[in-house]
Amino acid sequence: MVEHVKPIQPTWCPGCGDFGVLAAIKKSLLELKIPPENVVLVGGIGCSGGIHNFTDAYGFHSLHGRLLPTAVGVKLANPNLTVIAAGGDGDGYAIGMGHFIHTLKKNISITYVVMNNETYGLTKGQASPTSPIGFEGNVEAPFEAVLTALSIPSASFVARGFSGNPKEATALLTEAIRFNQERKGFAFVEILSPCVTYNDTYDEWRAKIVDVATQPGYDPSDRAKAFQACLSIMESGKIPTGRIYVPEKRYPSLDATVLPNLAEVPVVEDVSLSHNRERYAKFLASLE
């Protein structure tokens, strides 16, 4: 075996919620028996964005807010890869918001993990798009990613976990990655991941989270009911979590649409001339 890059020790503060997320991703990949060479973990900028350094998979450190388009490019170049994009709430819901919505629209079979700590930790505790009113002078009502995702017609897998509940987070991520493997589309998993230094919310969130499955008659394939249930949980001051929306009927995924044949990985195939000379010559001769 070739000696190659080794994961380094996480640089996070002791007790950071991101440890739980990292553990959940690793466990999910183990459970699904996906070898590290077939996994690309794309990280963004911020504390959480360094997560790829702490695994033995192929790691790609993208620009702030651009991890989703990068991950989309990786997946379309080689749809056989398991592609996970992982970043923070600032990365995904502020600078990267456009890509978040458009990747939901694309419905491409990658998993997007947002480690939401409701603050900008790495730059020392400023308000983020998910910070409550009053946090560090924030006067804007917080952004709600789950409701946004539910409003995108092609949304196919919307879930929220809590890093303080690693078992559930692992189950959600495992299901998300399997969903990708079946080429069913984009899996969005937000994981509430407290920042012990600037926004230590472990106890608060533990008390607030409500698994939507506990709601009477909850049906994760019913978008309107999911929306309604999430709203009413939020209105009671709580946070909806769990398998929020996993519809039976959904739009086909982008990767399955544009690259239907997985056996041929066209874009990374041998592009040499010897392989293609005949069809190239025919093509060039057909031009007028």
Place this chain on the structure above:
Amino acid sequence: MTETDSLTTGAHGSPGTAGQENKAHPPLKDLSFLTGGQGGDGTLTVSELLARYYHSQGLHIYTSRSVLSRIRGGYAAAATRVSVEERFAQKASHDVIIAFHQDAVTFGQKELGEGGIILADDKVVKAEGKNAFLLPLSLTSASKVGSPLYKNTLAYGALSVLLGMDRAAARGVVEKRFGRRGGDAAAKNLSAFDLGAELVTQQVGNHPVLTVEKGTATNEILTTGNQACAFGFIVGGGRFFAGYPITPATSVMETLMRYLPQFGGVVRQAEDELAAINMVIGAAYAGARSMTATSGPGFSLMTEALGHAGEAEVPIVIVDAQRVGPSTGEPTRHEQGDLLHSVFASHGEIPRIVLAPGYPQDSFNLTVSSLNLAEKWQVPVILLLDQALSENTTTSPRYDLSRVSIDRGALLTQEALDKMAAYKRYEFTPNGVSPRTIPGMKGGESQVTGNEHDEWGHVSVNVDNRKMMMAKRMMRLRLVKDDLPAAQIWGDDDRARVGFIGYGSTYGPIREAQAILKHKGISSRFFQARTLWPVPVDSLASFMETVRVAFVVEHNYLGQFGMLIREYINTRNLESILKYDGNSYKGIEIAQHVESTLEGRTYYEPKKVPKVLPEGEGGGF
């Protein structure tokens, strides 16, 4: 008749006279049609039909468009040049004006050469003179074909008589062009064609007023620089493209959308340029030869990612089809104002290569080169096009597959990787390029990052590492030199009184200026730069020794390439010829500039100066 015309067309003959028996004129060798109308009313169809017809007659074609950036309305014009000799520029004057808008006559008449004619729709255009043919084009179209929409084909039918076209061939062009649409489009347009021919025959008789010599360019294709780029991308092994619509780059994406999927490639229209380039980076990292195409505003948005690709050493190609900037500028107009931006864009410093093709076939070849250079040197490559090259339709020799080669550089195979003791993505090597794996390869796992990193790809702020990594990346600017596309030198003489330095679409007008100057006994040599960055110092310095003075011809205000050259070459014999009004050069403009500059000047032999400034004095990397 202007001086250029006399050079290229020979005797023009006496003007055609409406309604009279026409004398037989000697056929022209070089003819320009100006078609003007209301934007969006299909006016440009006439120029397209003319281009296709004369293309079928073995003539060279150069069609340039001037369209306002709106879908409908405004004045839109197209100039189609038809010539026996290859010309990559507009002619100095027009021979035929086809007017569906008063502006075509009001403005176009000033550019109408002696003996030129006007064909106009009498409903909307007023024109006087015996060379003006006013016909009820839209009225006939409406009353006899059923809609005024066919007026363009009617005009083309009228022209077929006025210009003595081969009737069957001229009709064949209509049939082919509209047959693709299905339904009754072909039949209606053919009937419009016949009506147009009939109208003019009734009014003037069927004696041609102007004729064109037959050409010998029978195996050429009609193409734009953008299409050529797309075709080069396909045969160069390009398999992933993402872009965002922007004039004048969009047709690269459109062409690829049409053809790339049949070669197993993927084309995506992204939500914005930020997504486009980051998708391209992701796909390139995952092993696909990848490219995006944009214009200045989009390129500005891509700047951060360009730096990322340079730092992370991801091989990507960015096409910048330049238009008038900055900001929204003039979206449909021509400029070369992005050169310095493409050379310096990004905070921090990265190695990058900037190439600029001069004509469609060059665009094809340099796109292939860009893909090879990007992977071989693991750097971003910027392919600089400009509006005139990107969008003007020209005849071009068929693309030559025998000149295409594919070099993926230090891309490892699983077999080669298995034999390695250790794999480091950013391993220090003599030429700065480290072996590359792609995801899916066992044992090739790595960290690829925009952070400064060590050989493994782990984040590092170690001072020695930083210096070595900077050297590893930046030394490629020096080492890549012999691998870069060489300049092409045009001109008969080994030494010349006048030198030209240019890049991009100025190729055409400069070549034409050379012909005009030669006719006047002024010898010239033209350095057609195809690599702009790193500056081709050695070949430029040698070139400068062969000319008494060199004019750097560019479409920008600052003389950007001249600035770059002066940074590396110690010379006093460099002057700029600049144009930044939104239009591309005509050959005559450059020739006249040179003549007036040289007039009354005494030149000394150039002083011997060091070819290249010593390192540390503004030269070298």
